[in-house]
Amino acid sequence: MSPRPPLPIAPLGAALLLLWLAAACGRAPGSELDPRPARLVPARGVRQLPVPVRIEGENFQPVAVRQLSGGAPVRLDQGFQALLGDVALQEVEWVDARTLRAQVPAGLAPGLYPLTVVGPLGRRVALKDAYRVTDGPFGERAAALVATLAASPPVVSEGQLLTLTLQVQNTGDATALSVEPGSPALGGSAGLGLVSGPTPASASVAGGASQSFRWTYRASTSGTATLQVGASGTDATDGHTATAASASASVAVQPPASLAATLSSPGVVGLGDTFTVTLTVRNDGGTAANAVAPSALQPGGTATATRVSGPAPTSATLPAGASQDFTWRYTATTEGSLSLSGSASGTDANSGGPVTAASTATTSLIRRATEVASDPFGDGTRFSYVFRYDGRIYLGPNKSGSGGVRMLPDGSGAQSFAFSFPKDTTSHFSINTSSGPFPSIGRPGCTLNTSECGPDNETGRGLFFTGTVNGQEWLTATGTKAQDWNYLYMTPDKDDVLDFRYVDLNTFAGGQARGLSAARFYANSLYLGVPDTTGNRPGVFVLRRTPDVAPGLDVPNDGSAQDLALGGFEYFGGSTTLGAKANPAALVGVDAMAELNGMLYLANNGGCVRTTRNDPRPFKDFPGDWATCRPTASAYTALTSITLSSGADLEPADRAVPALVPFGGRLYMARNTTSGPQLFACSPGATGAASDCDAGDWSLVAPNSSGDARLTQFDTAGNTRLTLLAATASHLYVGFNNADNGLVLFRTSSPTASARSDFRGLLDCPADQAPGDCQGLGQNGLGVGATRIFDSVALGFDGKSYLFLTAGTGTSAVRVFRIAD
Missing domain, CATH: 2.60.40.680 (Immunoglobulin-like)
Known part of the structure; x- marks a missing residue:
């Protein structure tokens, strides 16, 4: 079919063109009354067949026409023409102001054509690339929509925004016009609230292209939400409706993160x-x-x-x-x-x-004072020694006399250890008829000739201490007996069972010996103080050999040990040959030993004696090896020392001189009298040699300002016994038993301390304000109601100095404390 020529425009002379409203106002050509085509639907077709089309746009307005003669009525001219290129469309028909119908003739060459619309007034308006002619009926696929749905992010927290994206793909060739998504259907247990969307509301999707539509939701409640939505549009070629099936997506809504902290x-x-x-x-x-x-x-x-x-x-x-x-x-x-x-x-x-x-x-x-262990043995033991051995803190013995506990300085890493004592089966025999080895050093009330008692039937606690001889560290333990004490036990062991070796002192200890009341390693020898009731009391021996081979050492009378015969030293000894200068106590021992300027000092209830050389010989044969250090100060001579009532289970409060301690070039003496406690300081050189403590070098330290001025109680009558005297490099510590308000500790950094104000207590308070305004270090009773001090030692660990002490009430389990220097 050949293209039709354009329709002729009616001659102006044939009729009067009247425009309703606009024409009467004389509008110029090209005004807004011209037709404005927007699209052809469909926008493409095959060349072999005529294709019915719809022209969409605006201003498709007919015009009013009346003949100038004859009085004919006015009629509407709906004559529109349309062309694709130069080819007129067939059967152009006005539908309304937005729509024309027409037919594209068959036979157009394949290609893209502009659309020209000619209105009744003859005005031409073109639309570029409005229609495509294809070469055959199978050359183009109809618009086909496929949708996918995704939520981003797929996991959200309550209150969080999320985006729902519908991706619509046109898998056909024809453009899909006015593609619009549906309304998403929400299901599941989670709560989602629509915030906005879809964006865009609609869009055209060309063949092979895609378009995204987005919604924004806010998650409100936790759970899982499912959403479903599809889309639809119009095929631009044939006008059919293209539909995308609903796609689905899910969203997990979780409660938000919620942090809680505990410090x-x-x-x-x-x-x-x-x-x-x-x-x-x-x-x-x-x-x-x-x-x-x-x-x-x-x-x-x-x-x-x-x-x-x-x-x-x-x-x-x-x-x-x-x-x-x-x-x-x-x-x-x-x-x-x-x-x-x-x-x-x-x-x-x-x-x-x-x-x-x-x-x-x-x-x-x-x-400053902290508790590092309470009931360290776990058996309610009420007393313990404390010292350092093998780089750790050792405690013991337990109440059965069968072992102890070791720990790190802060109380951590506690480990129990056991004892094993051999039986002496050579020369002088151990008298316990049970077979050894024995697990205990003995305890009060043990059944004789059983493993409850020591190898020599020891029945009480003696001493537990350490020292070094020629570089070898020795741990030493002793038990006590009512009489005929003969053995001490030493070991270099450091494992879980300490295998002791005996030292038999039968040759030196008399039948009235009770045990050890004091001992000190000095100049590679071990000096022993033995409570005794004989006329040679006290026993003071020096052991110059150690039990290097198991099971032990039967000390021969060859200089390996010596009796230093200090029972004949005035005031110190109880020999009847001393007359008025004899120690009057029935049971005389040695309470304390210390070293000052290379010399050894010993003290008891009667007095003080020191060596003049570091390898002293027996006093009765070499009196020049010994000198008195008994104070002549009136505060000392006016009062009477307490005396030992037993040689077993001794505490500091049982001793007249609980400790001798060097500090700042002076020697300090703790003394307990029948009237109360005293603290004395010796300033060497005050009356004699510059390096020695002589009788006239002593003075009373920190005397009371109320009550008995001859006593050192820091004006607290309840401080009945001085039971701790120890020194680090920077402080001297003193401690008192106090049954009323708990034990009391003070310290001083002054090497020449003399008054109560030289000492400090809790939070560094001046001790002269005690008792009312100054409690002891760590609080009176150390904060736990402890009333008695059992043992103490000043030690250094990792460059820091500490005072360790054991304390309690005497009726409850022992506690271990550490005081930072």
């Missing part, structure tokens, strides 16, 4: 100790928390501490329900109450939003 630290920290502070952060929410990091800890309170390290780790990821410990290390620097506070924060793994734990706090009491 913890030790309840009590020793001054100078390094301790751990832990911030435990929990994620109580349903979503992981990323990059969780603690805040800096904020200090408060009256005490101070210095941060050494931390936090470790610096950050962590916490899955839902998980926890993480963040730790710091601090060193306590001043006494008092230390508070620390902090929190932690991170981000919600789903939303990326911040999550923060509420601030938390912890409080530690920093004390």
Whole structure:
């Protein structure tokens, strides 16, 4: 079929063209009344067949026409013409102001054609590339829509925004016009609220192209939500409706991350100790928390501490329900109450939003005196010695006399050890008829000739101590007997069972010997003080050999040991040959030994004696090897020392001289009298040689200002016994038993201390304000109501100095304390 020529325009002379409204106003050509085509539907067709089409646009307005003659009525001219290129469309018909119908004739050459619409007034308006002619009926596929749906992110937290994206793909060749998504259908257990969308509301999708439509939702409640939605549009070629089947997507909604934090630290920290502070952060929410990091800890309170390290780790990821410990290390620097506070924060793994734990706090009491063990033996033992052996703290013996406990200086790493004592089966035999080895050194009330008692039927606690001979460290233990004591036991063992070796002193100890009341390793020898009731009391022996081979040593009378015959030394000994200068006590022992300027000092209830050489010989044969150091100060001579009532189970309170201690170039003596306690200091050189303590070199230290001025009680009558005297390199410590208010400890840094004001107590308070305004170090009773001191020793570990002591009430289990120097 050949193209039709354009329709002729009616001559102006044939009719009067009247425009309703517009023409009457004389509008110019090309005005808004011209037709405005927008599209052809369909927009393509095959060349072999005529194709009915619909022209869509605006301003398809007919015009009013009336003849100038004859009085004919006005009629509407609906004559529109349309052309593709130069080819007129057939059967052009006006439908309404937005629509024309026509037919594309067959036979157009394949290609893209512009559309020209000619209105009744003859005005031409063209639309570029409006129609494509194809070469055959199978050359183009109809528009076909396929939809996919995705939620991003697929896992969200409550309150988080998410995007729902519908991707519509046109898999055909024809353009899909006015593609619009449906309304998403929501199902499942989670709550989602629509915030906005879809964007865009509609769009045309060319063949082979895709278009995204998006909605924004906010998650409200946890669970799993499912969403379904499809889309539809119009095929631009044939006008059919193209539909995309509904696609679905799911969203998991979780409770958001929720952090809670707990800060913890030790309840009590020793001054100078390094301790751990832990911030435990929990994620109580349903979503992981990323990059969780603690805040800096904020200090408060009256005490101070210095941060050494931390936090470790610096950050962590916490899955839902998980926890993480963040730790710091601090060193306590001043006494008092230390508070620390902090929190932690991170981000919600789903939303990326911040999550923060509420601030938390912890409080530690920093004390100079701290308890490192309570009932360390686990059996209620009421007394214990304390000393260092093999680099650790040793305690013992337990109440059965069968072992002890060792631990690190802070009380950690506690381990029990057992005793094993051999039986002497050579020469002088051990008298316990049970077969050895024996597990116990003996205990009060043990059944004789059983393993409950010691190898020689020892029935009480003696001494437990250490020392070094020619570089070898020896642990020494003794039991006690009512009479005929003969053995001490030594071991270099360090394992879980300490295998002791005996030392048989039968040749030297008399039948009235009770045990040991004092001992000291000095100049590679062991000096022993033995309580005795004979006329040669006390027994003072020196052992110059050690039991290097098991099972032990039967000491020969060849100089391996000697009786130093100090029973004949005035005031110190009880020999009847001394007359008025004899020690009057029925049972005389040695209470304390110490070394000053290379010489050995010994003291008891009667007096004080010192060596003049470091290898002293027996006094009766070499009196020049010994000299008196008994104070002549009136405060000393006016009062009477207490005396030993037993040689077994001794405590410091049972001794007239619980300790002799050098400090700052002076020698200090703790003394207990029948009137009360005294503290004396010897200043060498005051009356004699510059290196020696002579009788006139002593003076009373820190006398009372109320009550008996001859006593040292820090104006506290309840301080009835002086039971601790020890020194570090920087401080001298004194301690008192006090049954009323608990034991009391003071210390001084002055090497020439003389007055109560030279001493300090709790929080460095001046001791001359005691008792009302100054408690002892660590609080009276050490904060636990302890009333009695059992043993003490000043030791250094890792460059720090400490005072260790054992204390209690005498009726409850022993406790172990450490005082930071």
